[in-house]
Amino acid sequence: MAKMWINMGPQHPMTHGLWNLRVEVDGETITDAEPVIGYLHRGWEKMVEDRHYPQIIPMADRLCYGSSFTWSHVYCLAAEDLMGVEVPERAKYIRVMSDELQRIGSHLMWLAAIGPDLGNLTIFLYAMRERELFMDLFQSLCGARMTYNFPRIGGVRNDAPPNWERDLVRTLDYFEKRMDEYEDLVDRNSVFRMRMVDLAPLSAKDAINLGVTGPSLRGSGVKYDVRHNDPYEIYDELDWHMCVRDEGDVYARYRVRMDEMRMSVQIVRECLKKMPKSGPIRVKPPRTAPVGTGMARMEDPRGESLMYIIGDGTDKPFRLKVRSPFFVTLSASPVMLRSYKVADVPSIMGMLDVCMGETDR
Amino acid sequence: MYLDLWQLLAGLVHWLMVDIIGPIFGWLSFHGIEGWLTRPETLYFITVILVVLIVFVVGMLVSITLIWQERKMLGRFMDRRGTQTGPIGLFQNFADALKTLQKEIIVPANADKLIYNAAPVIIIGTSLFLMATIPYSEGFYASDSDLSLILTFAIFSIVPFGVLLGGWASNNKYTLIGGMRAAAQLISYEIPMLLSVVSVVILAGSLSLNDIVWYQQAHIWLFIPLIIGFIVFLIAMVAEVERIPFDLPEAEAELVEGWGTEYGGLRFGLIMMSEYARGFIGSALATLLFLGGWDGPFKGIVPDGLWFLAKVFIVFGIFIWMRAALPRVRTDQILAIGWKKLLPLAVVNIFIAILFKTAGWF
Numbered sequence: 100m101a102k103m104w105i106n107m108g109p110q111h112p113m114t115h116g117l118w119n120l121r122v123e124v125d126g127e128t129i130t131d132a133e134p135v136i137g138y139l140h141r142g143w144e145k146m147v148e149d150r151h152y153p154q155i156i157p158m159a160d161r162l163c164y165g166s167s168f169t170w171s172h173v174y175c176l177a178a179e180d181l182m183g184v185e186v187p188e189r190a191k192y193i194r195v196m197s198d199e200l201q202r203i204g205s206h207l208m209w210l211a212a213i214g215p216d217l218g219n220l221t222i223f224l225y226a227m228r229e230r231e232l233f234m235d236l237f238q239s240l241c242g243a244r245m246t247y248n249f250p251r252i253g254g255v256r257n258d259a260p261p262n263w264e265r266d267l268v269r270t271l272d273y274f275e276k277r278m279d280e281y282e283d284l285v286d287r288n289s290v291f292r293m294r295m296v297d298l299a300p301l302s303a304k305d306a307i308n309l310g311v312t313g314p315s316l317r318g319s320g321v322k323y324d325v326r327h328n329d330p331y332e333i334y335d336e337l338d339w340h341m342c343v344r345d346e347g348d349v350y351a352r353y354r355v356r357m358d359e360m361r362m363s364v365q366i367v368r369e370c371l372k373k374m375p376k377s378g379p380i381r382v383k384p385p386r387t388a389p390v391g392t393g394m395a396r397m398e399d400p401r402g403e404s405l406m407y408i409i410g411d412g413t414d415k416p417f418r419l420k421v422r423s424p425f426f427v428t429l430s431a432s433p434v435m436l437r438s439y440k441v442a443d444v445p446s447i448m449g450m451l452d453v454c455m456g457e458t459d460r
Numbered sequence: 461m462y463l464d465l466w467q468l469l470a471g472l473v474h475w476l477m478v479d480i481i482g483p484i485f486g487w488l489s490f491h492g493i494e495g496w497l498t499r500p501e502t503l504y505f506i507t508v509i510l511v512v513l514i515v516f517v518v519g520m521l522v523s524i525t526l527i528w529q530e531r532k533m534l535g536r537f538m539d540r541r542g543t544q545t546g547p548i549g550l551f552q553n554f555a556d557a558l559k560t561l562q563k564e565i566i567v568p569a570n571a572d573k574l575i576y577n578a579a580p581v582i583i584i585g586t587s588l589f590l591m592a593t594i595p596y597s598e599g600f601y602a603s604d605s606d607l608s609l610i611l612t613f614a615i616f617s618i619v620p621f622g623v624l625l626g627g628w629a630s631n632n633k634y635t636l637i638g639g640m641r642a643a644a645q646l647i648s649y650e651i652p653m654l655l656s657v658v659s660v661v662i663l664a665g666s667l668s669l670n671d672i673v674w675y676q677q678a679h680i681w682l683f684i685p686l687i688i689g690f691i692v693f694l695i696a697m698v699a700e701v702e703r704i705p706f707d708l709p710e711a712e713a714e715l716v717e718g719w720g721t722e723y724g725g726l727r728f729g730l731i732m733m734s735e736y737a738r739g740f741i742g743s744a745l746a747t748l749l750f751l752g753g754w755d756g757p758f759k760g761i762v763p764d765g766l767w768f769l770a771k772v773f774i775v776f777g778i779f780i781w782m783r784a785a786l787p788r789v790r791t792d793q794i795l796a797i798g799w800k801k802l803l804p805l806a807v808v809n810i811f812i813a814i815l816f817k818t819a820g821w822f
Contacts, residue, residue, distance in 0.1 A: 218788025
């Protein structure tokens with residue numbers, strides 16, 4: 100068979116969003132690949148230039164439908180850096196806990212998505228079932244289930260409701276039991292392992308050169324986690340460790356994410372212990388930002404997210420630049436896909452945790 | 461205890477034609493028609509048509525029930541309730557059929573029209589034709605040929621041809637890859653499947669499905685001595701009926717709907733139904749060849765056909781369980797499993813069968 104280009108997307112079950120992966124195949128073997136993005140471009144960075152600083156928070160929520168909290172959080176961190184606002188201690192803990200809950204929710208959605216990618220619907224429904232619990236926690240915390248609009252410049256919108264901590268502990272206990280179930284279903288299943296082990300290994304050097312961050316980078320054996328290397332909020336006070344695997348293949352990326360979910364549970368438990376029982380949760384930020392720049396980066400579920408704000412002395416940002424982790428990870432996909440089979444495309448791409456909202460912006 | 465379909469319908473037709481309709485025509489003095497209607501050849505012809513119709517309808521009803529069983533069982537495996545349309549979800553299939561009926565039939569502009577239209581006919585026709593060779597009980601069958609086993613597998617292996625043609629004629633890259641995969645996969649799994657069947661034939665000494673079941677009734681259910689062959693047969697059958705974990709030809713994650721991407725509306729509905737018909741035939745063959753067919757305890761009280769159907773549902777339940785627990789395997793892996801694992805196992809199984817036969821144990 101002659102070589103041919105296949106469009107996987109923009110409307111395709113593999114894409115998890117609106118993008119196009121063009122692959123050149125020779126029979127079943129991929130010889131080249133080319134991701135095409137831009138189908139979901141909304142002009143986000145331009146849009147926010149016409150919004151007041153507090154108005155950008157709900158906009159940042161909409162950057163990623165899977166992990167909206169981390170995006171509004173990183174925006175608030177950048178704006179606080181620009182305005183020089185100090186966040187109260189309790190608000191920091193609430194933010195970090197929400198971050199980790201969001202990370203679990205986002206990873207659960209990734210776990211749900213790789214199920215159909217690999218051809219198994221059971222894991223999809225199991226993961227979505229548990230994600231529901233974390234959505235419920237967020238709902239009782241801030242009233243919304245998907246786009247929370249919860250962090251504020253200088254704190255969070257409201258304190259945790261009564262009984263929230265009790266529900267949280269119960270959910271975490273239940274979730275840890277369920278994690279064992281997932282590992283029974285996936286790790287101890289030889290067909291799952293057959294599909295993932297030794298697939299698309301990415302060496303540490305390649306991963307660094309291509310700018311891959313997050314679980315995909317740690318799956319390649321690079322010890323880099325913004326929470327650890329450049330701690331924000333209270334991460335340096337907590338007792339936790341990075342989840343790293345050396346193999347660099349798809350299974351390693353899978354394992355890193357699964358380990359991170361357990362680690363997030365541990366972080367939330369520790370936060371519950373160390374959190375000040377009462378205190379202010381919010382300080383009032385200035386309405387206008389000074390002339391200058393503010394930058395914040397944090398560990399998104401998909402990698403390192405960064406926001407860079409230039410303030411011009413008015414109540415609107417002059418420029419807001421977003422560094423989206425998956426946008427960079429996507430550029431590594433041709434390297435990973437080459438010489439593998441067409442059937443591996445969903446498992447390789449799905450394991451990177453696709454999110455198009457933040458990629459196209 | 462069984463229902464002799466042929467005897468019953470022959471008696472029914474004889475009574476209807478010779479005793480009621482024939483005399484009416486005679487009374488109206490149409491003696492030519494009366495003479496023609498009461499001829500034994502005519503009676504036999506009408507009986508054959510009725511038998512075929514009944515066996516076909518029963519086969520289709522069982523296939524539809526298998527779809528329902530899959531929806532409900534898969535739902536339970538996935539911690540949900542499955543379909544709820546109608547009482548315990550029984551109406552879902554009919555609703556689906558009505559929906560596919562209403563859809564417009566679209567033929568791709570650049571498709572090879574003749575072959576594109578012929579491929580579903582080949583697939584659906586051969587799948588439904590298989591109903592004719594399956595006996596449900598000692599007296600409930602459409603045909604009892606001495607070579608019914610050979611006939612069944614001969615028809616069974618036409619489908620990859622239709623899949624390849626349909627995938628190629630659709631003029632779409634996904635369907636082309638899906639069709640090629642189907643051809644590679646089905647051809648490579650035919651061999652271990654047939655080899656595991658050969659061991660059954662060696663022990664039973666017959667190529668007739670009825671004879672094989674009678675042999676098992678007299679001696680032993682063949683999955684006990686031929687457990688390796690049974691497992692090989694089940695795995696190869698999953699690949700033959702294109703179910704997860706071997707549903708590569710229609711791998712929906714990467715190939716949208718595989719070779720069937722361009723088939724919509726009623727064609728899609730019928731192709732999907734014929735897949736379940738093939739699933740029914742596959743479970744029925746596993747039942748007949750290895751699990752003793754309609755043999756079972758309480759033979760005087762429980763009708764034979766019920767034992768047969770119960771075993772079919774159990775075997776199909778194993779298929780559903782596989783679907784709930786396993787992901788899809790890859791193209792090279794599926795061929796490696798077929799040629800490097802199942803084929804040697806099937807050959808070993810034949811040696812075991814020959815050993816038992818020469819030793820005269822079974």
